[in-house]
Amino acid sequence: MNERIEDKVHFTQYISVPSPTSSGRSAAWLAKNWHLLNHLVELEATTLSVSARIEESIRGRMLNVVVHLCNVEDDTDFTELVLLSLSSELVKIQSISADYIEREVRCNLRGRRVTSDENDEILKEIMDALEKRGVRIDYS
Structure with a gap:
């Protein structure tokens, strides 16, 4: 499943999120891509x-x-x-x-x-x- 994440500064990034049923792969994916998720959360901060x-x-x-x-x-x-x-x-x-x-x-x-x-x-x-x-x- 690919999700397009876009915010008001026109930052676009595609990320592939493993299905929730594959818990081992999800944990590994999350550990590997934690920095990317934190960056996206920071970009979505509201004024x-x-x-x-x-x-x-x-x-x-x-x-x-x-x-x-x-x-x-x-x-x-x-x-x-x-x-x-x-x-x-x-x-x-x-x-x-x-x-x-x-x-x-x-x-x-x-x-x-x-x-x-x-x-x-x-x-x-x-x-x-x-x-x-x-x-x-x-x-x-």
Whole structure:
């Protein structure tokens, strides 16, 4: 069985996939062609649109930064994540370190397919949302 795999940068590659009933051959084929499959998965990465908003917890003790990640080509394909939670009282009396925010966001994005450019855009949206809310951010 031959499958034609094509993506938006017009990369075309033909691969021959062994039938699932020949498990020994499938495992050997997979081991031999793992690098090709990884390359194809990387090429099919989607472009994300990013937005962030601040939500207060029910009792107003925490500020949750909710990030909306949406597939640019299909606006029904999206996810919303709480990437940062801060104490409402703490942000009233002191500034929050930009390094702390970046570490928390990176930790909470671990395991997700997010490029470094998308990660930078997520951080920018979070910082903008926090500053609009009146949170002081220490960039030093």
